[in-house]
Amino acid sequence: MVSNLVKNLNPSKTLALTEKISRLKGQGREILAFNLGEPDFNTPVSVIEAAEKAMRCGHTKYTSVAGISELRTEICRKLSEDNNLEYSPEQICVSTGAKQALVNSAQAVCNPGDEVIIFTPCWVSYVEIVKIAGGIPVLVKASEENGFQPSRKDLVKAVTPASKAIIINSPNNPTGAIYSESTIRMIAETAEKYGLVMISDEIYEKLIYTDERPFSPASVSEYAMDNTITINGFSKAYAMTGWRIGYTAAPKELADGIVSLQSHTTSNANTISQYAAIAALKECSADIERMKTAFNERRLYLFNRLKSMSRIECVESRGAFYLMPNVSGYYGSRTPSGDIIGNSNGFCDYMLSEASIALVPGEAFESPENVRISYAASLENLKKGMDAFEQALLNIK
Ligand code: PMP
Numbered sequence: 001m002v003s004n005l006v007k008n009l010n011p012s013k014t015l016a017l018t019e020k021i022s023r024l025k026g027q028g029r030e031i032l033a034f035n036l037g038e039p040d041f042n043t044p045v046s047v048i049e050a051a052e053k054a055m056r057c058g059h060t061k062y063t064s065v066a067g068i069s070e071l072r073t074e075i076c077r078k079l080s081e082d083n084n085l086e087y088s089p090e091q092i093c094v095s096t097g098a099k100q101a102l103v104n105s106a107q108a109v110c111n112p113g114d115e116v117i118i119f120t121p122c123w124v125s126y127v128e129i130v131k132i133a134g135g136i137p138v139l140v141k142a143s144e145e146n147g148f149q150p151s152r153k154d155l156v157k158a159v160t161p162a163s164k165a166i167i168i169n170s171p172n173n174p175t176g177a178i179y180s181e182s183t184i185r186m187i188a189e190t191a192e193k194y195g196l197v198m199i200s201d202e203i204y205e206k207l208i209y210t211d212e213r214p215f216s217p218a219s220v221s222e223y224a225m226d227n228t229i230t231i232n233g234f235s236k237a238y239a240m241t242g243w244r245i246g247y248t249a250a251p252k253e254l255a256d257g258i259v260s261l262q263s264h265t266t267s268n269a270n271t272i273s274q275y276a277a278i279a280a281l282k283e284c285s286a287d288i289e290r291m292k293t294a295f296n297e298r299r300l301y302l303f304n305r306l307k308s309m310s311r312i313e314c315v316e317s318r319g320a321f322y323l324m325p326n327v328s329g330y331y332g333s334r335t336p337s338g339d340i341i342g343n344s345n346g347f348c349d350y351m352l353s354e355a356s357i358a359l360v361p362g363e364a365f366e367s368p369e370n371v372r373i374s375y376a377a378s379l380e381n382l383k384k385g386m387d388a389f390e391q392a393l394l395n396i397k
């Protein structure tokens with residue numbers, strides 16, 4: 001009865017874990033949740049007010065599939081100012097979250113059997129999104145020793161005659177790494193050399209905790225501009241996960257294809273959220289700064305705690321809201337109840353049962369030696385969580 005496509009699909013491990021944690025909490029378990037990639041702040045007030053106003057003004061109907069022109073114009077202004085990218089509104093398609101923007105992109109780019117290069121550790125959905133589009137995911141490790149930056153050698157080794165595209169995600173989920181300008185240039189040059197499309201997911205772009213500036217692959221060269229889909233969204237920087245707004249900016253032919261696809265799936269993204277997104281782009285820079293300051297304080301706290309723990313290695317990442325410590329120093333060791341920790345699934349199961357803290361196993365991100373800790377959680381909870389984590393480590397023999 002069920003299609004091969006669905007049979008071969010793995011459900012989102014991050015979302016499945018979130019549901020499991022909610023269920024346990026519903027049963028009265030107190031759990032410190034560091035598993036979800038979702039800001040713990042409410043959406044800025046000016047965004048909420050813009051949504052209220054939109055509803056009162058009757059903006060409750062369908063819009064054009066690609067989104068209202070005022071929002072697309074505002075997105076073009078943002079891409080020009082922040083990213084040095086000159087797009088016109090006809091090249092923008094507003095979607096139901098960056099997730100739909102990614103699904104649209106993969107479907108617009110892939111023919112059956114086309115290979116899409118994904119750097120690992122990678123966000124859970126990339127592999128499945130490529131499979132949904134009929135493509136073949138090709139994983140290229142970005143090594144921990146290299147601060148999770150991909151290398152030219154590894155990238156070039158993965159290119160074959162079937163290669164079609166490369167997915168880039170910087171700042172990165174799950175590692176928090178920011179690809180350096182030279183890494184981005186190296187990827188763009190490789191894409192040009194082999195005629196590949198780049199799909200650049202820039203959703204964490206505002207969450208950079210140093211004075212580095214985001215650097216968009218499309219800005220590298222004329223080839224890059226003509227062969228890159230730039231993706232962004234409002235979920236992370238503006239604490240708008242529930243509003244479901246993201247977008248693609250693409251060469252016109254791909255942009256038209258994306259709009260055509262979306263016209264047969266969801267039509268326009270939520271109308272009220274589109275009006276709210278205009279307010280986010282125009283009025284929320286102070287809100288972003290406020291949330292960023294809090295995230296950074298937590299990042300430093302978490303990193304310093306992890307650094308001091310034995311048999312834990314951690315890259316000091318400077319973006320998004322994740323750290324990805326290597327916990328493999330504990331593999332093969334015995335928990336107080338006598339179980340051997342075999343991998344990061346076992347490590348996270350142990351942390352959940354022993355310390356009541358929820359982490360995502362690296363297996364979800366094609367990185368079995370690590371676990372992902374999200375610091376989109378209050379400093380108070382992070383302190384409690386790290387105390388419990390450290391104690392649970394001490395109990396491992
Ligand atoms: N890309 C990355 C790297 C993410 O972490 C997320 C978070 N779910 C998304 C895309 C999708 O975000 P959304 O659909 O909420 O805009």
Ligand code: GLU
Pocket residue numbers: 012014015035036037038123124125173
């Ligand atoms: N991107 C977030 C995460 O990685 C939200 C969950 C999801 O969409 O997978 O946790």
